[in-house]
Amino acid sequence: MPQQHAAPSFSVISGAQVHRVLDAHHQGVVDLIETAYRLHGGGETVNPPSYFLRFPDRPSSRIIALPASIGGELPTDGLKWISSFPENVEAGIPRASAVLILNDHDTGYPLACLESSIISAARTAASAALAADRISAARGGRPARIGFFGVGLIARYIHTYLAGTGWQFDEIGVHDLSAAHAGGFADYLRQSGESGTVTVHGSAEELIRSCDLVVFATVAGTPHVTEPGWFAHNPLVLHVSLRDLSPEVVLGAANIVDDVEHCLKADTSVHLAEQRVGHRDFLDGTLHDVLTGQLRPPADRPVIFSPFGLGVLDLALGRHVYESVKESGELQVVDDFFHEMRRYG
Template identity: 70%
Template structure:
């Protein structure tokens, strides 16, 4: 797409106590040939859309040789969970039941009301704990702000669900070692105290990693039907650039760009005679 850039995410979990989303984000797009920035976008929704699209894509590819999930469960009832649900529905998934669990009963109830309003024919319930949620779901989505593992018992996953490990730090190594593990990118995932990183530290190897989603799509990795499957997406910034460039192109085509005139203070390499320069306004 001939674009460079950078995404800056500011994640403050305490924000939710004030009724505002956990994360804010800015995306800067740079010209591929000159490096000059040509767009600055609010990016929390771009990032959420990229996360949700990745989750929906993984759900499609990782269930092609397995029984299709009919019971969807969310651990965590925030913005990311909502976007993942939206993308799954948009991709054509039809679930018989949706379960919700959150440490905040208020948040769980609010998410349940949101889901129930949009899917009158689907049974939506709030689960009492994470174990109940996991055991009653064929597709489990972890979308929390957990900083360290709190799900440790592999027996919760004895029914071999597909697990979207979106928040990356909910599952203990014991769970991953009993599962097939698919990542979006190995080097990205095996750092920063993620569940795969902790598993690597515990075992001293990466043998527990079956491959990447790209490997599955290319046919070089087969997804087993007789084990839980855990998809751990660290999140690839290059995908945010792709989504951001698509948004920019659409806004530009619609004539809705808001241009900051004279953003670049001085573009002449040696300056203009008689101009003293100075800081950019």
């Protein structure tokens, strides 16, 4: 006889619950993300292309579906559904919103729906912190001068995860097209307990030239940083927003991605570089190559890390949140969510 399964249940996990599980556990989250990258590099994931829903009447906005499956100790399937509506910022609410659906490995039934803007921001920041740590170690040590280009939620999370995993900075630079937002982020940095000097820079060039670790976290849809000479001091660049750098800048640097096929599409900077030269030889490797020692990033060239953002990272972190909430006894089960459970009524 086929194996019998208990009647499935479905839960809803709020953003407040997600926050309670993840808050102040920065190193633990980074470790979870590293494990997910290693599973992905080892072929224990399924991570098909993301699907972009775009709108002719709202060209700056989009909603993205990221289906994925990850193995390991708790095999999980699922889908992240994340929207980006930049105009939300001026309306006083965050640009991005998201939910994550977790599916049971054996039956395919959905286990839970989690508020996922926090999960998405945390996995993005943890990925950036992991890459910064391992790439910097291979290049001779952690930089002490950091610059943030773009000062939204993701920039704040990246700073929090760097600080939460032991990074200290002598100088912190800030630049944004909005002077008000740049000033607000500078105030946040000072109030967060940063002891280094915080400077708001009036130009992108000034920020980049003054920093050895540069974080791009903008909503740019096309390249706007076009001068390779600005990177002549060989900084490490965390190109989280993916579309800020021109092909000339990309081709003048060593390039590391999280996944080759994912990154080289959707008009990312590395995709535009591929279209410019007609090959992918400018890619040095993946973060998995760095983690396993197959790639040693150079110290005598700029290094750009471009993470497209893998759905398996959201699944790994979302499943951790689900299990933690379940273990705490605070899982909010929706009664009778699955109603028609008899084949013949």
